[in-house]
Amino acid sequence: MDVADQLVRSADDGDVNGVSRWLGQGAVVDAPDGDGRTALDRAAQKGHADVVRRLVEAGADLEQQAGEYRESTPLCLAASRGHTAVVGVLLDAGSRTGAQGRLGYVPLVLAATTGDEGHPETVALLLDRGVDINAVMKHRTALDWAVRFGQEEMVHRLLGRGAVPSAETLATAREHLGCHPERRRKTERIALALLSVDIAPATGREPGTEAGNLA
Structure with a gap:
């Protein structure tokens, strides 16, 4: 050797x-x-x-x-x-x-979405160091990926740190519901969390329309 x-x-x-x-x-x-x-x-x-x-x-x-x-x-x-x-x-x-x-x-996306609920401490450190919370990997942000994987706790953490959901984020929630109907209640909670903050960019739809599609 x-x-x-x-x-x-x-x-x-x-x-x-x-x-x-x-x-x-x-x-x-x-x-x-x-x-x-x-x-x-x-x-x-x-x-x-x-x-x-x-x-x-x-x-x-x-x-x-x-x-x-x-x-x-x-x-x-x-x-x-x-x-x-x-x-x-x-x-x-x-x-x-x-x-x-x-x-x-993108390190933040990996930290947020690897494993069952990501790695909260690592995510917190990256964000504390000024990492862009809305950075995109393969056309999706960390929030988008967390929604896609049904990671409810991480969705709340990212929203709490200022992640900005978009119409595409809500569409991802609908897609997740279609693929995993057994997780309906969890997906509905994720959708409600997304709808509790401002959606960007404007979609031209009323927020209730998106919620209705997920309810």
């Missing part, structure tokens, strides 16, 4: 002393292991904040390709798994928060 593999293994294990040791022995900070994964990639995925901090200090590329298929970035990996401390380290180091990676992932 060469020094690059040893560095990545230490990062994957959360062994910050091992990471420092291999870096001190000449390991290139972003050198991939035999699987094509780097130390920062593995540490961000596993949630090892101290290791991530050490790698960033050593000059690791914040926007490097990451993930099993090189489709992501370290920040997106951490956000999608709710590794809030890692997200904080990466933000402190200057990681971008807009669409990134080969597939145009």
